Amino acid sequence: MSQTAKMVIHDPESFHLLTIDAKKTIIKAATNTVNVQAALARKNTINTMKNKFTLRNNFTTKQVQFDKMPQGLYSLNAIHSTVGINQKASYMERQEKGGIHKPATGSKLAIPTDTARSGNRAKPVSRIYRVNKLRSQKVKGLFKKNIRSQKARQVARAYVSFKTGKLISFGKNLHKVTRFHSSKGQVSFKLKQVYSFSKSQTRTPPTPFFSKRLRKTRNRRPKDF
Secondary structure (H helix, E strand, O other): OOHHHHHHHHOHHHHHHOOHHHHHHHHHHHHHHHHHHHHHHHHHHHHHHHHHOOOOOOHHHHOEEEEOOOOOOOOHHHOOOEEEEOHHHOOHHHHHHOEEEOOOOOOOOOEEOHHHHOOOOOOOOOHHHOHHHHHHHEOOOOOOOOOOOHHHHHHHHHHHHHHHOOEEEEOOEEEEEEEEEEEOOEEEEEEEEEEEOOOOOEEEOOOOHHHHHHHHHHOOHHHHO
């Protein structure tokens, strides 16, 4: 690094003492520096997110973006670039800072199980089991007048669920029926839970993935400049 550059970094007020050519050189170097650092901070943030969180697709990482400072003649104090996570992934703020997660509507959180994720926790929720699809995926319809007992109605729902693949409520949670057997008046069926509605909120511990990467990138500034 040149002595001129060192002088400006340690004492920005001395910038006015430079020649016009020197000012252009310093401004160009400063512009390149903030752009390189913003791009690096974005890259490192994405890598950290992939290591620390279960990302089932690339939607969240695409929301990590940065704005470049265009080249041109500016005052030294005006040179900046920004990096951050846009509003579409605002849920990552809770991952960074920690906090309480409550349902947007209703009193209970809709928490999908691995079954809703095709049996793999790392996969996204299957399209048919997304929250906005659940109402249409539940067994519904009128019962025959002779089916009056609650137990008989539950058996009838389980049979329809087994035949159609739709879901039934059991213990206030949503299940699919994977096996149904009836013999000599005895009925048995097997359930797999698809959604849990047992919690009104969850607590997310803080995982400062973003601020930590920014600090490490900022410490590189003199070297990058």
